[in-house]
Amino acid sequence: MSEQFDEVRDTVRNQYLNWRELLLQLNEQCVVTQHKLSINVNEPRELLGGALFARTLASSQAAILLLEYGLLAQAKTVLRSALESLFALAAIEAKPALALKLAQSHEANKASLADKIIQWENPDLKASISALIAEAELDKIKSNQSEKFNTYQLADHAGMKDYYLSTYVLLSFPAHASVVDLIYHLITDDYGNVIGLKNEPLLDKQEFTWAIAIEIQLLAAKAVKGIFGINCVDIQAHENALRTLIAQLDN
Numbered sequence: 001m002s003e004q005f006d007e008v009r010d011t012v013r014n015q016y017l018n019w020r021e022l023l024l025q026l027n028e029q030c031v032v033t034q035h036k037l038s039i040n041v042n043e044p045r046e047l048l049g050g051a052l053f054a055r056t057l058a059s060s061q062a063a064i065l066l067l068e069y070g071l072l073a074q075a076k077t078v079l080r081s082a083l084e085s086l087f088a089l090a091a092i093e094a095k096p097a098l099a100l101k102l103a104q105s106h107e108a109n110k111a112s113l114a115d116k117i118i119q120w121e122n123p124d125l126k127a128s129i130s131a132l133i134a135e136a137e138l139d140k141i142k143s144n145q146s147e148k149f150n151t152y153q154l155a156d157h158a159g160m161k162d163y164y165l166s167t168y169v170l171l172s173f174p175a176h177a178s179v180v181d182l183i184y185h186l187i188t189d190d191y192g193n194v195i196g197l198k199n200e201p202l203l204d205k206q207e208f209t210w211a212i213a214i215e216i217q218l219l220a221a222k223a224v225k226g227i228f229g230i231n232c233v234d235i236q237a238h239e240n241a242l243r244t245l246i247a248q249l250d251n
Contacts, residue, residue: 005069008068008069008070008201008203009068009069011203012067012068012069012070012203012206013068015203015206016067016206016207016210018245019206019207019210019211019214019245020064020068020210022214022238022241022242022245023060023064023210023213023214023217024064025238026214026217026218026221026233026238027057027060027061027064027217029232029233030053030057030217030220030221030224030232030233031057033221033224033230033232033233034050034053034054034057036230037050037053037224037228037230038228044099044100044102044103045092045096045099045100045227046227046228047103048088048089048092048099048102048103049089049092049093049099049223049224049227049228052085052086052088052089052092053089053220053223053224055082055085056082056085056086056089056216056217056220057217057220059078059079059081059082059085060079060082060213060216060217062078063075063076063078063079063082063209063213064213066078067206067209067210067213069200069201070200070201070202070203071200071201071202072174072184072200072202072205072206072209073174073181073184073200073202074174074200075209075213076170076171076173076174076175076209076212077171077174077175079171079209079212079213079216080168080171080172080175082213082216083163083164083167083168083171083216084151084154086216086219086220086223087151087154087155087158087160087164088102088149088154088158089158089220089223089224090158090159090160090219090220090222090223091154091155091157091158092227093158093222093223093224093226093227094157094158094159094226095157098157101147101149102149102154104146104147105146105147105148105149106146107144107146108144108146108147108148109148110141110144111141111142111143111144111145111146112148113141114138114139114141114142115142117129117138118135118138118139118142151164151168152164155168160219167212171212184202185197185198185199186198207245207246207249211242211245211246214238214242215242218233218235218238218239218242221233221235222235
């Protein structure tokens with residue numbers, strides 16, 4: 001199994017050499033910047049900004065590992081998660097006052113969780129939580145009316161609504177195992193008849209996913225520049241390099 005994985009990884013690294021090198025170069029510079037950030041922990045925008053930047057980078061890094069082993073659907077799912085942290089990061093960069101409200105939305109998340117727990121039906125499951133917290137306390141937490149933000153709202157605040165309605169939606173198909181994404185597992189003949197199924201690794205047509213990972217890190221770098229005033233990378237140079245790679249696909 002190890003030898004097979006090594007062979008897949010080597011194939012992907014060779015087939016998508018330029019995409020991988022651009023992403024790794026960008027990621028390395030972003031990580032260096034991440035460790036240089038001077039964060040005021042009493043300033044919600046900086047505290048959230050640092051944490052969201054770290055999460056966005058980590059998710060992008062996870063996608064690299066998955067892509068290298070041909071786990072395309074899984075890489076897309078992780079990049080969807082990266083977009084969720086990116087939307088929040090870009091939102092507090094665009095609207096500084098939003099950072100405090102986003103931090104306070106933690107109470108709304110707790111209320112939502114309490115609501116789900118109250119609906120548990122399994123006796124053993126209910127007993128496990130009752131030993132930790134009283135039902136009256138759960139009801140109290142559930143009643144909290146703090147403002148809650150969903151992914152679409154954060155993308156809108158970030159000025160990235162179109163990105164949500166396009167890239168995020170496309171990445172949601174593998175995340176939810178939608179039928180439109182499951183067709184990648186079908187083997188068809190020249191007439192479109194299904195003659196078999198295939199499993200990972202999927203090594204073809206990864207370019208779109210590498211491009212998304214690169215763009216996510218570029219957008220994260222822009223947001224960090226706005227929040228902390230630090231240039232992670234030469235954004236324009238990397239954007240030009242990405243455009244060049246995309247243009248080559250049409251040739």
